[in-house]
Amino acid sequence: GKDITNILFKDVDSIRIERSRATQKLRYIFLENNLILVLRPNNGFFTLSMHSARIIKTNFEMPKLRVIVLNEISEFIKKGRNVFCKHVIDIDENLRPLDEVIVVNQDDEILAIGRLKLPVTYVKSFSSGVAVNIRKGVNKSKI
Template structure:
């Protein structure tokens, strides 16, 4: 028998939920797992390994579990859930309203446009990008830590993965 019941890919559904929720709580903060991944979610698994690759809810991708790092990358729907759950400025990078259209189009965030940021963010963290009115613009990966984003006037602060405009066009 080639199956090993103790490996993650062969865990029961409830155990998979427990693990991914725990991972989301660790990555984004307590409570994020339940908000991101309600019981209605479905798993898309790798055909080769059987490991979870994406989590969807009602046909909409919420997050992708990165094989290289073990971290979640958020879709716009996942970013919306995180933004709505956590109080401002948790997990957020705030940009000036003047560049909000560019960011919503999926363009990267430059440090000179950052006006506020969650002080606990580190380089490499998955972040939610919002405007000064806390409107969701994009999701991406922080290139700089929080203090560098506020201090620097040059360089990319966030590599934007997805802008909200492309998401709205698809829905």
């Protein structure tokens, strides 16, 4: 949303855009040589990087853009495992399916970034099923 755009792009002079070699369309957005967003060409949505997740986390209070999970499963999520509904303690009420989310533990420590699969009401009420498809766990992240 607009709030996130204002946070990520507040220093416009430090933004660098890289285009796809094949199509010459926008593909990557960097902030001071750190990748912050990647455009998914199949649907036009941006995906978060670990760097942008850290920026968002420091500028917004919990649970904004976050899925909060039990501390006990932190190590599994850090390795890139998906988040199941039964492990979710709290979630941002404004999230919708296919939104990019930051997965954190109860101490607000970033564990992974991924995409929400289900509506928030389902995540809260289901005791089985995948809530978030993890794209990168902090232990697997090179970005």
